[in-house]
Amino acid sequence: MKQYSNPQREIAQQLIRAVGIDGAIYYAHQNQWEGIVTQIRNPHATAMNRTLTLETGKPARRRSALIGVLVAGIIATAMPSLAAAEIDRATWRPEASERLIKLPGAYLKKAIDHDFAGSELAAALGDVETDINLKNQTLSDLQAATDQANGELRTELQHQFLAEKREYLRLVGERQDLVRRQLNTKIRVYERLLKKLDREGAGMTPAREALQENQKKARERFENSVANVDMQLFGGSAASESKYAREYAKNLVAIETLVQAIKEHPMNTQTEIDGQPVSKQDYLRQLISESESELAVIDQEETILGYMAKLIGLDATALSEEVAEANVTDDDLSSETANITSAVDFFITR
Amino acid sequence: MKMKWISILMVAWVLCGAALGPAQADTLENMERERAILLDALLSPGLTVAEREGRITISKTRLIDLERMVLRDKSLMGRNTPTVRAAFENYDLTFLVHATAEKNLALIDHWLHEVGVSTPALMNARIGRR
Numbered sequence: 334m335k336q337y338s339n340p341q342r343e344i345a346q347q348l349i350r351a352v353g354i355d356g357a358i359y360y361a362h363q364n365q366w367e368g369i370v371t372q373i374r375n376p377h378a379t380a381m382n383r384t385l386t387l388e389t390g391k392p393a394r395r396r397s398a399l400i401g402v403l404v405a406g407i408i409a410t411a412m413p414s415l416a417a418a419e420i421d422r423a424t425w426r427p428e429a430s431e432r433l434i435k436l437p438g439a440y441l442k443k444a445i446d447h448d449f450a451g452s453e454l455a456a457a458l459g460d461v462e463t464d465i466n467l468k469n470q471t472l473s474d475l476q477a478a479t480d481q482a483n484g485e486l487r488t489e490l491q492h493q494f495l496a497e498k499r500e501y502l503r504l505v506g507e508r509q510d511l512v513r514r515q516l517n518t519k520i521r522v523y524e525r526l527l528k529k530l531d532r533e534g535a536g537m538t539p540a541r542e543a544l545q546e547n548q549k550k551a552r553e554r555f556e557n558s559v560a561n562v563d564m565q566l567f568g569g570s571a572a573s574e575s576k577y578a579r580e581y582a583k584n585l586v587a588i589e590t591l592v593q594a595i596k597e598h599p600m601n602t603q604t605e606i607d608g609q610p611v612s613k614q615d616y617l618r619q620l621i622s623e624s625e626s627e628l629a630v631i632d633q634e635e636t637i638l639g640y641m642a643k644l645i646g647l648d649a650t651a652l653s654e655e656v657a658e659a660n661v662t663d664d665d666l667s668s669e670t671a672n673i674t675s676a677v678d679f680f681i682t683r
Numbered sequence: 684m685k686m687k688w689i690s691i692l693m694v695a696w697v698l699c700g701a702a703l704g705p706a707q708a709d710t711l712e713n714m715e716r717e718r719a720i721l722l723d724a725l726l727s728p729g730l731t732v733a734e735r736e737g738r739i740t741i742s743k744t745r746l747i748d749l750e751r752m753v754l755r756d757k758s759l760m761g762r763n764t765p766t767v768r769a770a771f772e773n774y775d776l777t778f779l780v781h782a783t784a785e786k787n788l789a790l791i792d793h794w795l796h797e798v799g800v801s802t803p804a805l806m807n808a809r810i811g812r813r
Contacts, residue, residue, distance in 0.1 A: 544763055554785075555781065558781065559781075561784070562781050578748065
């Protein structure tokens with residue numbers, strides 16, 4: 334039993350060392366290595382791994398570390414393709430439905446955000462966010478471990494640190510892709526809604542527009558003159574208000590109370606930009622502009638990512654130079670010198 | 684015999700349906716009808732002063748309500764029919780009672796003014812064959 338469990342633990346430790354705990358669990362799951370997953374989750378194995386990481390100079394450990402680097406290489410090539418396939422599948426297909434158009438402006442954005450929250454794209458984004466947070470932790474742990482390590486182990490940890498940084502950049506890039514996809518979809522939905530709203534207004538013919546204008550003017554004229562007209566018609570004469578007029582006045586009070594309640598209802602809050610009430614079209618244009626600005630920020634962040642990647646490249650070059658320098662040992666140089674000095678004998682002796 | 688009764692019942696049912704169907708009130712139509720009655724009372728030469736006065740008072744009282752109903756009728760908003768278009772093209776002629784009260788004029792004076800009949804126009808008029 335002991336003989337059977339040891340190799341699994343060793344692989345688990347090597348995996349943890351190579352790609353961190355989260356990466357190790359992910360990789361083991363992908364390959365359905367349940368025994369190794371158990372070992373990874375075993376606190377004893379994890380603790381042992383940490384001890385191993387800090388120890389230096391022992392041949393067995395060195396061999397394990399080399400295997401770890403090898404596994405890291407394999408995983409580094411395997412993991413991105415698996416994750417990328419999953420992310421490519423993640424979609425969000427909201428519809429610019431009539432229901433959305435009828436919603437009050439303030440709730441339109443909430444409805445779209447709510448729709449996104451239930452999508453595959455949101456789930457993928459959440460997963461990537463979690464991975465980034467875990468990667469941050471891994472990077473922090475590796476940095477701390479590198480500071481404490483010496484010699485060959487330090488070089489190996491530096492190498493792992495570089496690999497993890499590269500992985501971190503990949504995850505951030507994926508997050509940006511997902512966010513960009515989300516923003517582009519949002520913009521498309523807002524634009525479709527805007528077009529639908531414009532189409533509703535486009536049904537107005539010049540004759541109908543003129544009619545509505547006339548009706549508006551008639552109502553305004555009536556409202557402005559109704560008090561004077563009432564005074565003129567009912568003021569001094571014996572003529573009294575009709576039943577319709579009395580009932581209408583009574584109902585009007587109730588209607589005004591209800592209209593006020595509707596105006597103050599939270600579901601009917603009018604959309605505002607900087608405290609100014611705006612139409613639904615204006616609000617949609619504002620939402621499009623906000624999404625565009627978020628896209629612009631994502632583009633800028635991509636530049637930051639580019640610089641980070643360049644720094645990783647420079648660090649990698651520096652590390653390889655350092656390793657190469659260390660490999661060109663004093664023995665090599667001294668052997669060269671020794672060769673020359675040893676040859677002197679050939680010249681001075683006959 | 685039985686068939687005859689059935690056919691009578693069916694005809695009665697169809698007639699009832701026809702009678703109930705278009706019973707929906709059209710505020711504009713009602714107002715136009717009442718205004719026509721008012722104008723008839725204003726212009727009819729066969730009426731005595733008392734009769735004219737009585738008919739005008741009744742029509743005017745009805746028109747006050749009917750004009751307000753039309754102005755408040757939301758179903759007319761944007762209803763692009765020739766009747767509705769014509770009604771809202773001239774407030775002074777359509778909402779005769781309100782426009783008259785607003786301008787503090789007599790009904791007949793206001794109406795004649797709006798249709799373009801004035802004292803100078805009448806004085807300049809000549810009898811002729813069209």
